[in-house]
Amino acid sequence: MKILVTGFDPFGGQAINPAFEAVKLLPDSIGGAEIVKVEIPTVFGKCAEKVEQAINQHNPDCVLCVGQAGGRSSITVEKVAINYCDARIADNDGNQPLDCKIKEDGENAYFATLPVKAMVENCRKNGIPANLSFTAGTYVCNDVMYRLLYMTSKKYSHIKGGFIHVPFAVQQVTNYGDGMASWEVSTIAKGLEYAIEAIAHNSEDISVHMGATH
Amino acid sequence: MKILVTGFDPFGGQAINPAFEAVKLLPDSIGGAEIVKVEIPTVFGKCAEKVEQAINQHNPDCVLCVGQAGGRSSITVEKVAINYCDARIADNDGNQPLDCKIKEDGENAYFATLPVKAMVENCRKNGIPANLSFTAGTYVCNDVMYRLLYMTSKKYSHIKGGFIHVPFAVQQVTNYGDGMASWEVSTIAKGLEYAIEAIAHNSEDISVHMGATH
Amino acid sequence: MKILVTGFDPFGGQAINPAFEAVKLLPDSIGGAEIVKVEIPTVFGKCAEKVEQAINQHNPDCVLCVGQAGGRSSITVEKVAINYCDARIADNDGNQPLDCKIKEDGENAYFATLPVKAMVENCRKNGIPANLSFTAGTYVCNDVMYRLLYMTSKKYSHIKGGFIHVPFAVQQVTNYGDGMASWEVSTIAKGLEYAIEAIAHNSEDISVHMGATH
Amino acid sequence: MKILVTGFDPFGGQAINPAFEAVKLLPDSIGGAEIVKVEIPTVFGKCAEKVEQAINQHNPDCVLCVGQAGGRSSITVEKVAINYCDARIADNDGNQPLDCKIKEDGENAYFATLPVKAMVENCRKNGIPANLSFTAGTYVCNDVMYRLLYMTSKKYSHIKGGFIHVPFAVQQVTNYGDGMASWEVSTIAKGLEYAIEAIAHNSEDISVHMGATH
Numbered sequence: 001m002k003i004l005v006t007g008f009d010p011f012g013g014q015a016i017n018p019a020f021e022a023v024k025l026l027p028d029s030i031g032g033a034e035i036v037k038v039e040i041p042t043v044f045g046k047c048a049e050k051v052e053q054a055i056n057q058h059n060p061d062c063v064l065c066v067g068q069a070g071g072r073s074s075i076t077v078e079k080v081a082i083n084y085c086d087a088r089i090a091d092n093d094g095n096q097p098l099d100c101k102i103k104e105d106g107e108n109a110y111f112a113t114l115p116v117k118a119m120v121e122n123c124r125k126n127g128i129p130a131n132l133s134f135t136a137g138t139y140v141c142n143d144v145m146y147r148l149l150y151m152t153s154k155k156y157s158h159i160k161g162g163f164i165h166v167p168f169a170v171q172q173v174t175n176y177g178d179g180m181a182s183w184e185v186s187t188i189a190k191g192l193e194y195a196i197e198a199i200a201h202n203s204e205d206i207s208v209h210m211g212a213t214h
Numbered sequence: 215m216k217i218l219v220t221g222f223d224p225f226g227g228q229a230i231n232p233a234f235e236a237v238k239l240l241p242d243s244i245g246g247a248e249i250v251k252v253e254i255p256t257v258f259g260k261c262a263e264k265v266e267q268a269i270n271q272h273n274p275d276c277v278l279c280v281g282q283a284g285g286r287s288s289i290t291v292e293k294v295a296i297n298y299c300d301a302r303i304a305d306n307d308g309n310q311p312l313d314c315k316i317k318e319d320g321e322n323a324y325f326a327t328l329p330v331k332a333m334v335e336n337c338r339k340n341g342i343p344a345n346l347s348f349t350a351g352t353y354v355c356n357d358v359m360y361r362l363l364y365m366t367s368k369k370y371s372h373i374k375g376g377f378i379h380v381p382f383a384v385q386q387v388t389n390y391g392d393g394m395a396s397w398e399v400s401t402i403a404k405g406l407e408y409a410i411e412a413i414a415h416n417s418e419d420i421s422v423h424m425g426a427t428h
Numbered sequence: 429m430k431i432l433v434t435g436f437d438p439f440g441g442q443a444i445n446p447a448f449e450a451v452k453l454l455p456d457s458i459g460g461a462e463i464v465k466v467e468i469p470t471v472f473g474k475c476a477e478k479v480e481q482a483i484n485q486h487n488p489d490c491v492l493c494v495g496q497a498g499g500r501s502s503i504t505v506e507k508v509a510i511n512y513c514d515a516r517i518a519d520n521d522g523n524q525p526l527d528c529k530i531k532e533d534g535e536n537a538y539f540a541t542l543p544v545k546a547m548v549e550n551c552r553k554n555g556i557p558a559n560l561s562f563t564a565g566t567y568v569c570n571d572v573m574y575r576l577l578y579m580t581s582k583k584y585s586h587i588k589g590g591f592i593h594v595p596f597a598v599q600q601v602t603n604y605g606d607g608m609a610s611w612e613v614s615t616i617a618k619g620l621e622y623a624i625e626a627i628a629h630n631s632e633d634i635s636v637h638m639g640a641t642h
Numbered sequence: 643m644k645i646l647v648t649g650f651d652p653f654g655g656q657a658i659n660p661a662f663e664a665v666k667l668l669p670d671s672i673g674g675a676e677i678v679k680v681e682i683p684t685v686f687g688k689c690a691e692k693v694e695q696a697i698n699q700h701n702p703d704c705v706l707c708v709g710q711a712g713g714r715s716s717i718t719v720e721k722v723a724i725n726y727c728d729a730r731i732a733d734n735d736g737n738q739p740l741d742c743k744i745k746e747d748g749e750n751a752y753f754a755t756l757p758v759k760a761m762v763e764n765c766r767k768n769g770i771p772a773n774l775s776f777t778a779g780t781y782v783c784n785d786v787m788y789r790l791l792y793m794t795s796k797k798y799s800h801i802k803g804g805f806i807h808v809p810f811a812v813q814q815v816t817n818y819g820d821g822m823a824s825w826e827v828s829t830i831a832k833g834l835e836y837a838i839e840a841i842a843h844n845s846e847d848i849s850v851h852m853g854a855t856h
Binding site: 072073074076123124127128129130131133170171173174175176177178179180181182183184186187 | 714715716718765766769770771772773775812813815816817818819820821822823824825826828829
């Protein structure tokens with residue numbers, strides 16, 4: 001099995017992005033799966049073009065994108081991406097799309113096809129706080145997750161996809177008052193490793209097992 | 215114009231639900247629109263049956279459901295409901311659906327068809343903190359919002375629908391330590407009134423004006 | 429019984445200070461006690477000079493100063509003021525004392541001589557969230573509380589004194605994201621009224637009843 | 643120079659106390675100072691007896707006590723301890739003192755005599771979030787800090803003393819929802835090391851340099 005793991009470059013005036021810093025620390029093999037690491041730009045649309053190039057180059061079985069969610073205090077595995085963008089600040093190319101759809105012909109939302117509950121559980125079992133999240137926001141993180149799941153649903157249906165948000169790194173918040181959560185990048189990397197281990201061990205699409213309430 | 219406004223009954227061991235307590239305080243007419251108030255049960259599925267009965271009885275132009283989001287500190291107008299439920303606690307009939315879809319034949323998600331941005335803005339303009347939210351959770355609040363938008367999309371396409379989450383009432387958190395947000399029910403009612411005023415003045419579906427980034 | 433209640437004027441670029449706005453809403457008599465209301469400047473030192481003038485003019489039995497603690501979500505009754513100031517922003521006269529004592533010949537700290545636990549309990553009993561706090565900060569709020577208790581301990585030993593911090597008013601945080609607590613000024617005023625009622629009914633110094641652990 | 647560093651044993655049903663776990667990771671020498679590590683019991687009064695025994699045994703120049711402050715997100719260096727205890731839960735010997743003084747003949751409060759601002763700054767300079775705190779609470783942490791400064795002021799005036807609160811360790815909060823801050827114990831230990839380095843390099847009492855505002 002091959003797993004493509006992407007991390008964004010820094011944005012919003014930050015010197016680093018803990019997402020890619022942590023991705024860089026990952027081993028080259030996790031739970032028997034080969035790990036391919038790619039940095040992607042914090043730019044609406046372009047982020048997903050870079051993901052698709054990497055898909056075509058590496059032909060992975062799974063794609064996990066990773067981004068920073070400043071203020072969150074745990075590994076948060078995203079359940080759903082929505083067909084909506086609304087940017088509070090400009091991206092790294094100066095784009096600031098407001099109150100609009102991402103894809104005219106896309107679903108209103110796509111659910112992650114990675115085993116999100118197992119990813120959360122494997123972090124927790126190994127001592128790393130983790131939670132399932134039901135909003136990836138309306139910025140570039142949701143954008144890349146939505147576009148990834150749009151493209152896998154249409155063109156690469158054999159590929160499972162998903163997204164993880166990570167806390168600030170400690171060095172990003174040294175001058176904040178108490179109350180802003182952060183982890184060392186090495187802690188974030190451990191969380192990603194346990195989440196990816198769950199992917200490697202449990203790669204079937206959990207959504208096919210879901211029944212309805214009635 | 216007629217606007218149906220629903221509020222849930224108390225759940226989770228609480229003596230009141232600030233949602234319906236606030237709904238009860240609303241005037242019978244807001245911004246020229248007639249207001250019909252209905253209490254609905256905090257029960258998966260049944261909540262929406264009660265909404266549909268009220269739709270058939272009152273034939274409203276818009277439906278706004280209101281629920282409690284303990285811990286939030288402002289009026290939060292929900293943008294999207296997802297086809298997913300996962301109940302942390304049992305509902306008032308003892309149901310606790312876990313990790314499942316709401317409707318087998320439903321969309322992954324539905325966007326509110328009420329003018330959510332105008333609703334937020336009208337609260338803020340009148341001094342009531344309000345925000346757009348991108349997750350209604352995975353409990354009965356998301357359930358009723360999802361089922362409302364499912365039924366309006368399929369059977370009542372002339373009706374606009376949406377959902378608002380409100381903070382705890384002050385009397386619910388008197389013994390909590392500092393750090394748990396709350397408002398008086400009368401403040402919550404003011405927020406609802408400004409949000410509904412925006413609906414009355416701006417009832418077209420904003421989603422039809424949304425373009426895509428590309 | 430006569431109770432002097434003070435509130436600060438606005439500072440830090442805010443249009444109002446919810447402390448004095450709430451004080452203005454208080455009735456002229458609470459629990460049988462006469463209420464005298466005075467606005468004081470958000471200026472180190474001068475705030476307490478204004479308090480002392482009002483003491484000399486009105487000869488109260490108790491003095492309760494009230495200030496804003498942006499971010500807190502309940503009525504917080506302060507237990508202690510410390511002989512220390514460190515101003516994050518300049519006061520309304522442009523002073524910004526850093527890392528210094530307030531009074532060379534003062535105690536390291538003074539405890540409130542008002543019945544702080546009864547004040548908290550009476551708020552809670554009447555449905556208003558309240559808590560005891562053990563830090564009044566290092567800005568003008570702590571300054572006036574410290575100077576009040578310094579002067580009552582040295583010159584006006586028959587007068588009981590204390591301080592209450594109150595949340596932001598709703599209109600101060602309308603444009604903040606969800607997560608910043610606030611109350612309507614009328615809710616804050618209710619909390620102050622219940623706290624003052626406890627003072628009127630229970631004016632003896634609770635500190636004289638305190639024993640030691642050993 | 644010799645610095646005695648203490649950490650509490652686990653309490654409140656927790657399997658570990660990150661305070662002593664981090665203390666154990668400290669090197670035996672920091673900034674040229676010898677480090678002596680002692681575990682102390684989470685018991686009112688007894689905690690300080692253990693500190694005094696260690697003072698008599700090791701004759702340190704400085705004493706730094708370390709405790710857990712669940713919910714805080716950074717190294718918080720305490721400025722002040724107050725003559726007051728009020729225990730929300732029983733300590734490890736079943737004592738639960740309520741609303742009482744610690745020492746009948748003690749000051750209302752004592753300020754830390756370690757260089758607290760330099761300790762915060764050295765953490766921040768090295769990428770570890772840190773803040774000055776003005777309340778050590780009313781439980782055993784405040785108790786040991788108060789008793790330490792009481793005894794150093796009366797019997798060991800050549801010894802500087804202070805207290806640091808640290809966040810939860812990650813393994814303590816794995817099952818909490820997002821929103822509860824935590825660090826790995828190794829991150830906490832880094833913060834302690836930088837704080838202690840500042841003590842070693844800057845051991846004079848900062849309080850002697852403090853002037854008054856007037």
